[in-house]
Amino acid sequence: MIAELAQHTAPGAPSPFDEPAEQGLTATQAARRLAEVGPNELHRDEGTPPWRFLLGQFKSPMVLLLLGAAVVSGVLREAADAVAIGAIVVINAIELQYDFFRVRLKQA
Numbered sequence: 001m002i003a004e005l006a007q008h009t010a011p012g013a014p015s016p017f018d019e020p021a022e023q024g025l026t027a028t029q030a031a032r033r034l035a036e037v038g039p040n041e042l043h044r045d046e047g048t049p050p051w052r053f054l055l056g057q058f059k060s061p062m063v064l065l066l067l068g069a070a071v072v073s074g075v076l077r078e079a080a081d082a083v084a085i086g087a088i089v090v091i092n093a094i095e096l097q098y099d100f101f102r103v104r105l106k107q108a
Helices: 002-006 027-037 050-057 061-075 079-107
Strands: none
Touching: 050 079, 061 079
């Protein structure tokens, strides 16, 4: 059963029987396939720009709640609390941005 399934190809895929596998493709066949389907390479998505990722962090309900708490603390003249909450938000943003760049470097 498995051997039978392995002999089938997807629709539109080049058949393994078009050219003998021992010889490979001729230059003409390779040029034709290159023109038909393009180069044999993976396409990478550029991904999210760093500034958009940074701004996206501030859409989180938890971060918005913390920013709101910092504003309320500031209005109530609780400067120490407002600064502490603001520092937590900034440190969190820096940490996530660091992780973002670390992942980007591993993908490169």
